[in-house]
Amino acid sequence: MRDDELLTRSIEAWRTPVPVRVAWRAALLRDIAAAPHLPRQTIVRDTGVRRVWMLRPATALTAAALLLVAGLALGALLTRAPSDMVAVPNATPGLTTVRFLIVAPAARQVSLVGDFNRWDVNAHPMRRSHDGQSWLLELPLEAGRHTYAFVVDGDVVRDPAAPSVVDDDFGVPNSIIFVADGRT
């Protein structure tokens, strides 16, 4: 059989639908029914582009306040080193403590993954800042080049403030940090 014919027949096999188990579907629908109700929507339809907007006054005021705080935090973030990473000399020779920060006020769980922890999502959970807007972690790192990313509620997110990104094996953009002894 020719290689192309083999591939074509394989693709046809892979296109075979995967059956939906009744029990799985029932459990999913139960979870959805038990989930918190979606916010009641005020639908505003633009005649040109149809979009759904949340326009309740209380929500809008809260969102504006959050945006202001986030904007101030972001402004401060961008005026500093990438990712607001602050490097200070570490007590352990050869290690430099780096502070990682990401602004994610809506996140429920954030962790730091990178080549320094073998991309283990459970190795370095980040803590929420006192104002609830950011997530922080201080980590001693060896001098040199490190690749890292944040995992925000299960999604891999590159550092928005990092100057350089590379692709990892999964097609997810990562960030790079260069750590020197005592200074990033």
Add this chain to the structure above:
Amino acid sequence: MKAVSRNVSPVDAVPAFEGTTQYMSEEQVVNDAVLVRRVLEAGDGGGEHAAAFTQLVDRHAPACLRFATRMLGTREDAEDATQETLMRAYRALHTFDESTPFRTWLFSILVNRCRTAILRRTRRERWISNGDHFEHASATSSPASLELKVELGRALEALPSDLREAFLLKHVEQLEYEEMAAITGRGVSALKMRVRRACARLRRELAELNHER
């Protein structure tokens, strides 16, 4: 390698919803938007939100399950990823932009869930060379066809995940490159390159498997 076995009776499965995993008609896209609006406009009480969302689940879950199964290799992981995807979509439905097809939005969530699942897998060997994700087929297939399906699973497994992702979206889900770009966040030319590389590697892999048999 230890096989992960789960007892799934053929009776416990319902047929996939045919026609929802191939090309989507303009009518289909419009209907999705209408369904989303119906979910958002439903009342708070009596589970009306969830009831309206059920139609979207039935329409898109089969395609999500197929992609996740081919991507992750096990039915169990695929069901977990699809469930997380649909729950996240439900919670974030008010952020859905109708100018984007619902399937594109949903698959962008699913692709991220699969990437995270692969990331979490680390050293765990979850690929079921002995046939977990063909368990349903094993109940009805001959030993020869089961062996063939296991080999097909191995050929997919041998692909790096980024190549496998692009290949599945293009040739199994039959998406256009523009939609794939919107889903994956990658450029069209990069995706075309990945699909080409995936096809070349699969041809070699399948030829070797065919030769061994």
